Amino acid sequence: MTPIAPMAPLTELRRRRSAKWRTYPDEVLPLFVAEMDVRLAPAISEVLHRAIDVSDTGYVAPDTELPAAFARFAARRWSWDVDVEQVSLAPDVSVAMVETLRVLLEDKGRGARGTDATIALSPPVYPPFYGWICEVGARTVEVPLRENGDAGEGPRLDLPALEAAFRAGVDVYLLCNPHNPVGTVHTHDELAAVAQLAVRYGVSVVSDEIHAPLVLPGAVFVPFLNVNAEARRCGVALESASKGWNLAGLKAAMIVTGDPRVQEIHGRFPAELAWRTGHLGVLASTAAFTDGEEWLDDVIGVLDVNRHLVSDLLAEHLPEVRYRPPEASYLAWLDFRHLPGVARLSGSGQLARDILGSCGVALSSGDDFGPQGAGHLRLNFGTSPEVLREAMQRLATYTPTAPMLGEVG
Ligand SMILES: Cc1ncc(COP(=O)(O)O)c(C=O)c1O
Secondary structure (H helix, E strand, C coil), rough: CCCCCCCCCHHHHCCCHHHHHCCCCCCCCCCEEEECCCCCHHHHHHHHHHHHHCCCCCCCCCCCCHEEEEEEEHHHHHHCCCCCHHEEEEECCCHHHHHHHHHHHHHHCCCCCCCEEEECCCCCCHHHHHHEEEEEEEEEEECCCCCCCCHCCCEEHHHHHHHHHHHCCCCCEEEEEEECCCCCCHHHHHHHHHHHHHHHCCCCCEEEEECCHHCCCCCCCCCCHHHHHHHHHEEEEEEEECCCCHHHHHCEEEEEEHHHHHHHHHHHHHCCHHHHHHHHHHHHHHHHHHCHHHHHHHHHHHHHHHHHHHHHHHHCCCCCCCCCCCCCCCCCEEEEECCCCHCCCCCHHHHHHHHHHCCEEECEHHHHHCCCCCCCEEEEECCCCHHHHHHHHHHHHCCCCCCCCCCCC
């Protein structure tokens, strides 16, 4: 069967003007930033064309269909009953996170700038998690994922370490659900344990669920607020169509709560938060959640094939590189530490720079994801098999050259 959402060919992709296609010269294969090479879902394309045809490019309307469209999607897909009265619009997940943190820290008497506040995260994690904490003036507490848990599974939440951190004093825990960059989908039991600990120690949990629509076959996404009453009591969820349907540039996300006691935060966001949300983003996201599910399933099928293709290509070209196919989304977390010479290149982004310079492949440096990212690179496989094959052939030519700091001289 012909997929309805094929990846665009390179000739077409090179005409795009987004960050993925304008950061590096044309000879570089850009597999870094989290944009996919898909063509838009037909339902989204139509709604955007209709808007452009009548120059409908103004501000977002005060009352939009997006919360209701998301609620219907969440009910169908995840059996989650979202209360549309407990949804605020925001321009993107990053802004949603910072505004949410500001309000939560005020609640905890930490003031809008969060001085003395403590926010925990679980590295390796999407680098802006660190930046958001700085933006609200709080202190970062790292509770790393537990490497290679029982039965050789991928990295998972370290619940005893989370408890120790919460007991020592944490105001907010930033949950990445599913987890970028390792692709772990947290289980119901893990999330219930997080909620229980959070309530016990008075910690708020902000669950970044931006990758949730892209959970791949074999894993089941559990929305944090759908876990139980404890999760709703301590939790705020951030949702968006931007990863699932590749709409990051259109700027629309949602802040969702599920408990009347938490609901009041919606009244405390700046009024401009909704005004700053992209009108086209809201139209596109509404179409995505309403009419974009068939397309989404097709993309999930393509990503499922690609995550295994990455394994096959690594076995063929780079057998020293370790990789576990993710349970969600299109990011491959590659462990280069067993490649001779790589152990020396850590902490500075040197490995990613070397590979960019010598192979012409742009990957995200693991160093940016926290100390556990040393010797790792993140590869975006939301692309065609042709691009993946070409990237792996180029990577196979890599030999680490840079000397360790202080090694020479
Ligand atoms: C886990 C996670 N959160 C947030 C973002 C950024 O989202 P936004 O563009 O909506 O700010 C990304 C982007 O890749 C992400 O992976």
